[in-house]
Amino acid sequence: MPVFGIFVPPTIKRLRTSLYRDALPFSKNLRLKRRSDVDPMGREVSSEDSQRYCNVPNLIISGPPGCGKTTSVWALARDMLGVQIKDACLELNASDERGIDVVRDKIKQFAARKVTLPLGRHKIVILDEADSMTDGAQQALRRIMEVYSSTTRFAFACNQSDKIIEPLQSRCAIVRYGKLTDKEMLSRLLYVCSEEKVEYNNDGLEAILFTAQGDMRQALNNLQCTVAGYGKLSKEAVYKVCDEPHPEKLREMFELCVHGEVFQAFEIMNDLYRLGYSVDDLMSSMFKIVKQIDLPEAIRLEFIMEIGKCHALVLQGLATRVQLAGLVGRLCQTQSRLASD
Incomplete structure (x- = not known):
């Protein structure tokens, strides 16, 4: 027992250290x-x-x-x-x-x-x-x-x-440095989940990788917020916490655009808009998804060009539903336009 000061039992010291460690974000703690x-x-x-x-x-x-x-x-x-x-x-x-x-x-x-x-x-x-x-x-x-x-x-x-x-x-x-690859990020996420005893599934990890886009700090922050809010890592929980348009909906919209189903494609886009997602959010998510889905390269490049043109107009202040409708219409015309060329 020390002569000066107050004696702190080792158990209290360990508890204090543990509480301090738990209060840190994953990106700092690990x-x-x-x-x-x-x-x-x-x-x-x-x-x-x-x-x-x-x-x-x-x-x-x-x-x-x-x-x-x-x-x-x-x-x-x-x-x-x-x-x-x-x-x-x-x-x-x-x-x-x-x-x-x-x-x-x-x-x-x-x-x-x-x-x-x-x-x-x-x-x-x-x-x-x-x-x-x-x-x-x-x-x-x-x-x-x-x-x-x-x-x-x-x-x-x-x-x-x-x-x-x-x-x-x-x-x-x-x-x-460039952005981290999905493989590099996944190995670190698995380590963090193991260290923090996080319950997860593969869909949840894929959702983290999609939302982070090569940013390890954002991936760990999204992981910690999801676990803190829902107790486990799942795909639905990640998209609710990150508040991003669901990729499955946008993938379905792109498939409809490839087949020229303009009304059904716009209905999906309109539903996402009604959920409160801004036009800028939808444009950003579309950029991410169009690079990943299975499409002929010519169609993919045309889609990227049309989304880029629309995003430029949105950034100039024209963020309205009319822009989304026009974009969906042009995407649906891509297949026939390429065929005629």
Whole structure:
């Protein structure tokens, strides 16, 4: 029993830790920790020289949301720094702290601070959403990278690397990520379901993959919301939680359009519109589905072109039911138009 302070039984400590863990979202609670965990998902962050940690370059990792940019950088930092990561790693969200004062104060002070590390290791500054930084802050950061290049490495995670100024890009190795494949996402979802004791079926997992569209963070958030609301993962529960038009209805509509059944096809579209889905929601879901269904390639391309034209009009402010009716009519004419050509 300690002399000072209040004694906390181990059982209470474990309960407190468990409650804190349960309060975290899946995307934070089950984030990959080591680079060896990240590599199987196809997210390499460095070359063979960097794997030995003796010459890790400054990094710019760009890609769409939820593809593992920040996770990759943290995994590399943990492998490099080990138990010293708290003292030798600084993370800033550049979308919140993006001014020149942050660069001059926080980042410069951290870069100038002395931390005892093994030979060949460096302190790491992680700047998340770095494409939100102002030009002035990026210019100030360029000088800091030059002065402290022997002790500090910088890792930028951003959605668009072209918003990073050229002088910073020239000092970094640029790694570009694409969206995760369904296979990569499925393996991680199965692991999360196993760890969290989630009851699921294959249709539910397919629904998660469809709604996420390669965004792992969104997939985990949708999974957690569905389980919290319905206690299990099923297809119907996922579409209710995500509030997206049901894909089966839209698939049926496309089949009717291929056969020229204009009235039946519009009835399905009209029913979805009456359920409260906006025209923009319906356009977005149609784009996703038309790429997946089994169609002749010529018809698929015509469908994509017509949906794109209609979506452009909708984004200009013409989001009415008339647009949906016109789109369905043009889709139903596609087969006969191609036959006449």
